[in-house]
Structures are given as structure tokens and as C-alpha cells.
Amino acid sequence: MLALLASPSSILKTATKPDTDIVEALKDIANKNNPVAIVSNNPKPNWFDEAFNLSKVVFVRAKGRQSGQFIKDVAKKHNMPTSNFLCLTATDEDYMMGKNGQAILIAAGWSNNAKAKSLGIQVANASELKEVFELTNNWPGSWWFTGNSPSYGVRALADLSSYGAGADQVSFSQKVTNTVKQGGGRLNALLTITSRSLLLEWGGEKKGVFFGVYPSSDPTKFNDEVLTDFTHRLRTTVSRVRYADRSEPLFIRHTASPKRSKGQGGDRTDPTSQVTTLHLNPSYAQSIRGKDVIIIDDCTTYGLSFGVAAAFLAAAGASSMTGIALGKFGSRLEHYHITLNSDPFAPVKASDFTLVEHTSLPGKTAVGAQNALHELVP
Structure with a gap:
């Protein structure tokens, strides 16, 4: 089973408004019993509850998330490898969290962040994000x-x-x-x-x-x-x-x-x-x-x-x-x-x-x- 991590910045369309297509994609993934979390150093954004109302998407405040320790702790708690975490990347902090947490980084193609643009796995929109998640979710996680x-x-x-x-x-x-x-x-x-x-x-x-x-x-x-x-x-x-x-x-x-x-x-x-x-x-x-x-x-x-x-x-x-x-x-x-x-x-x-x-x-x-x-x- 895969888990998807994003940050408020990775799903924002404007400074204060999330992209509705990305929100719907995250809700759809979460409602199929795949863990989805919005992770931030800061308190929960004002728009979160309205955007993710009646969905299984959760918000987690993890101060110092850049260290990647949040991913390692959750992986240990649920007895799953960190490679089962996909980290949607749009900022330096997202990049550092995923790298240090030994997760898979997936670039938010709508971001202009240099580190995100350097990544090999790029999703251009909400549809591609769902597609890569769904195509990958059944992989047993090891070499044949x-x-x-x-x-x-x-x-x-x-x-x-x-x-x-x-x-x-x-x-x-x-x-x-x-x-x-x-x-x-x-x-x-x-x-x-x-x-x-x-x-x-x-x-x-x-x-x-x-x-x-x-x-x-x-x-x-x-x-x-x-x-x-x-x-x-x-x-x-x-x-x-x-x-x-x-x-x-x-x-x-x-x-x-x-x-x-x-x-x-x-x-x-x-x-x-x-x-x-x-x-x-x-x-x-x-x-x-x-x-x-x-x-x-x-x-x-x-x-x-x-x-x-x-x-x-x-x-x-x-x-x-x-x-x-x-x-x-x-x-x-x-x-x-x-x-x-x-x-x-x-x-x-x-x-x-x-x-x-x-x-x-x-x-x-x-x-x-x-x-x-x-x-x-x-």
C-alpha cells in the first residue's frame, strides 16, 4: 500500500486558494483507503477543512519536517518501508522532507521550484498524479x-x-x-x-x-x-x-x-x-x-x-x-x-x-x- 504526502504549497493555485483538481485527486486517492496527508511546519490552513470536507485526507503539523524524521516515524509505526511514501514536491522543504525521509519524490509540474524541476518523476496535473499513484499502487515493492x-x-x-x-x-x-x-x-x-x-x-x-x-x-x-x-x-x-x-x-x-x-x-x-x-x-x-x-x-x-x-x-x-x-x-x-x-x-x-x-x-x-x-x- 502506498501513502501520498503533500504540503499546502504543493496544492495551492493562488496564495490562499487550493487547486480544486488537485484537491479532488487527493480526496479520490484517500477515499480508496490509501493514506493521504497534508504535512506542514505551520498550523492548519484556513481553507483545509472546507476543501477536504467529508474526505479521508488528514492534516499533520510536523515542525522541522525537512529532516524527514516524520516519514521515518510514521513508517516505523505502521511497519511499512519509507519507499512506500510518495512525496509531492513543490518547495525546497518538500524536497528535503522526501529526500531525508527516503521517500519517492514526485515533482508537482505546476511548481517553478528549481529542485522540483530537477526531479525525474514529474506530474503535469491532477490526472497524471492519480494515474502514477494507481499504476504504482499494486507493485509488490521489490525486484522480480x-x-x-x-x-x-x-x-x-x-x-x-x-x-x-x-x-x-x-x-x-x-x-x-x-x-x-x-x-x-x-x-x-x-x-x-x-x-x-x-x-x-x-x-x-x-x-x-x-x-x-x-x-x-x-x-x-x-x-x-x-x-x-x-x-x-x-x-x-x-x-x-x-x-x-x-x-x-x-x-x-x-x-x-x-x-x-x-x-x-x-x-x-x-x-x-x-x-x-x-x-x-x-x-x-x-x-x-x-x-x-x-x-x-x-x-x-x-x-x-x-x-x-x-x-x-x-x-x-x-x-x-x-x-x-x-x-x-x-x-x-x-x-x-x-x-x-x-x-x-x-x-x-x-x-x-x-x-x-x-x-x-x-x-x-x-x-x-x-x-x-x-x-x-x-
């Missing part, structure tokens, strides 16, 4: 797949095999592309469930995090525009750290590699065509060291991409790597222990790396998670 190897972790939001006959990486990738490009409620909900899963697992902001995208097999597509945009939006929601720039990819694909998902890659467990066609961007040589790196990919089958990424990042001095795929095909996911014997920020020859071993990467699954993704990425 969670697996850890000795040197890196792999997470996936959904089981793509459940899409049925004809589903493959290419078709799913196009579905993701369409969802991200179309924007609106489905993209916001996709970002929200990914953010909830991240925050639930790590208990809040993971320190020193660095987000990146695994590169396309085509070097002319130097940065996957769709996944890069998704990743940028995601990191603004769950992390204050902003290292990788949208126009400056973490990985550089200097030579085309076979498109393995289209059957052009020969042995799909052989890392050679991946290792020898990419390297890390030298621009991040200092900022990667000691960081917990998150690599986003649209889907995975064998897990080779994450194994290759982990090898480069380990050679660059990263503290850890977690690969996040929006979807996972089949049951062939493997752990790849690859060592590089050359500079990870320059092209690597076949003689400059060693595949020490690749073994099955076991994990656990959360039944039902993929059903929500089917609704978001139809």
Missing part, C-alpha cells in the same frame, strides 16, 4: 529477480518470458523505448517502481553511487538516448550524486559488436566481442574510484553484459557494481569472473583479458512483480 555473485549483483524488474510467444529482447526493448518516449503516467510509474525497489533494498540513499548505461552494440549510437534519459530521471529520484552527464556516456563503444539478441553473436557466453569493442570513458577515471556503480540495461538473458561491465569497473577501482535490467529472459543467467590486464579506459585486446570462470548465478524471485510491468510496458 535478485541475484548476487562474488563480485557483483544483478536485479531485474520482471520476467520477460511471461510475455509469451514471440517475446524477445528486441521487441521488449522497443516497448521500453515507446514507454520512455511517450512519457506521462506509464513512464512515471515505471520510474516509481524502479525507485521503490532501489530504496527498499538499500534502505535509502546508497552512498557514493554512480549511475551508468550499458552501451549499444552500434558505436554510432554513442549514448542510448532512451535508457540514458530513463537513468538520468532515476538517479535524480534516488540519489543526490550526479556524476555521469547525459551527453557523456560511462562506456564508449569504439567498434561495432555483433547484436547478440538478434543471433549475430555466435557463442553468447563468450565475452570477447564485448570486451574488445568497448572501454570506460576516461572522463570518469577519478570519479568512479571507490564508488558503488549502478549499470542500467533494458533486458538480460545470460548476464554477459553485466559481467563485462563489472570487469571494467573493478579494474577502474569501483567499490561495487549492481546491474539492473528492466526485464530478464529465461533461466540461463550466469556469473562471469573476468579480469582485465590492461587500462580499462582504453581499448582492450583479446590477449589483455582472462575469463577466469562463468557459473550459474542463482537468485530469488518475487511472484507477481512482472504483472505490474506488463501493465506499464504493454
Whole structure:
């Protein structure tokens, strides 16, 4: 179950009058037995009782709400994770409450606040606010797949095999592309469930995090525009750290590699065509060291991409790597222990790396998670 938090400022149309559409949206959400609270440092506004008459929306005065302690206290009292709280953000105070409380921040698109405008999840109006809440509310709050190897972790939001006959990486990738490009409620909900899963697992902001995208097999597509945009939006929601720039990819694909998902890659467990066609961007040589790196990919089958990424990042001095795929095909996911014997920020020859071993990467699954993704990425 989700809870929605707003402030008087986030629902005001003028200095003294709330937006009736936003008020009705909050009342509708609350009347479906979802907790909704208007939270403020100050006393209850004069207009509150009239605006929210006969609804389940409550007002809470929480002095010093910027610390986020209010969210943590309520979460503890009701035995629910802070990632189940959506914080409508229109002011610096809203932003700080949500960030410090380890909640999901959703920008009120009608606000001119700089922090709100920087957030990846944006709702333009009352309709989009209701849509993102409703689309997200049934998410079980965890990854469909969670697996850890000795040197890196792999997470996936959904089981793509459940899409049925004809589903493959290419078709799913196009579905993701369409969802991200179309924007609106489905993209916001996709970002929200990914953010909830991240925050639930790590208990809040993971320190020193660095987000990146695994590169396309085509070097002319130097940065996957769709996944890069998704990743940028995601990191603004769950992390204050902003290292990788949208126009400056973490990985550089200097030579085309076979498109393995289209059957052009020969042995799909052989890392050679991946290792020898990419390297890390030298621009991040200092900022990667000691960081917990998150690599986003649209889907995975064998897990080779994450194994290759982990090898480069380990050679660059990263503290850890977690690969996040929006979807996972089949049951062939493997752990790849690859060592590089050359500079990870320059092209690597076949003689400059060693595949020490690749073994099955076991994990656990959360039944039902993929059903929500089917609704978001139809």
C-alpha cells in the first residue's frame, strides 16, 4: 500500500486558494483507503477543512519536517518501508522532507521550484498524479529477480518470458523505448517502481553511487538516448550524486559488436566481442574510484553484459557494481569472473583479458512483480 504526502504549497493555485483538481485527486486517492496527508511546519490552513470536507485526507503539523524524521516515524509505526511514501514536491522543504525521509519524490509540474524541476518523476496535473499513484499502487515493492555473485549483483524488474510467444529482447526493448518516449503516467510509474525497489533494498540513499548505461552494440549510437534519459530521471529520484552527464556516456563503444539478441553473436557466453569493442570513458577515471556503480540495461538473458561491465569497473577501482535490467529472459543467467590486464579506459585486446570462470548465478524471485510491468510496458 502506498501513502501520498503533500504540503499546502504543493496544492495551492493562488496564495490562499487550493487547486480544486488537485484537491479532488487527493480526496479520490484517500477515499480508496490509501493514506493521504497534508504535512506542514505551520498550523492548519484556513481553507483545509472546507476543501477536504467529508474526505479521508488528514492534516499533520510536523515542525522541522525537512529532516524527514516524520516519514521515518510514521513508517516505523505502521511497519511499512519509507519507499512506500510518495512525496509531492513543490518547495525546497518538500524536497528535503522526501529526500531525508527516503521517500519517492514526485515533482508537482505546476511548481517553478528549481529542485522540483530537477526531479525525474514529474506530474503535469491532477490526472497524471492519480494515474502514477494507481499504476504504482499494486507493485509488490521489490525486484522480480535478485541475484548476487562474488563480485557483483544483478536485479531485474520482471520476467520477460511471461510475455509469451514471440517475446524477445528486441521487441521488449522497443516497448521500453515507446514507454520512455511517450512519457506521462506509464513512464512515471515505471520510474516509481524502479525507485521503490532501489530504496527498499538499500534502505535509502546508497552512498557514493554512480549511475551508468550499458552501451549499444552500434558505436554510432554513442549514448542510448532512451535508457540514458530513463537513468538520468532515476538517479535524480534516488540519489543526490550526479556524476555521469547525459551527453557523456560511462562506456564508449569504439567498434561495432555483433547484436547478440538478434543471433549475430555466435557463442553468447563468450565475452570477447564485448570486451574488445568497448572501454570506460576516461572522463570518469577519478570519479568512479571507490564508488558503488549502478549499470542500467533494458533486458538480460545470460548476464554477459553485466559481467563485462563489472570487469571494467573493478579494474577502474569501483567499490561495487549492481546491474539492473528492466526485464530478464529465461533461466540461463550466469556469473562471469573476468579480469582485465590492461587500462580499462582504453581499448582492450583479446590477449589483455582472462575469463577466469562463468557459473550459474542463482537468485530469488518475487511472484507477481512482472504483472505490474506488463501493465506499464504493454
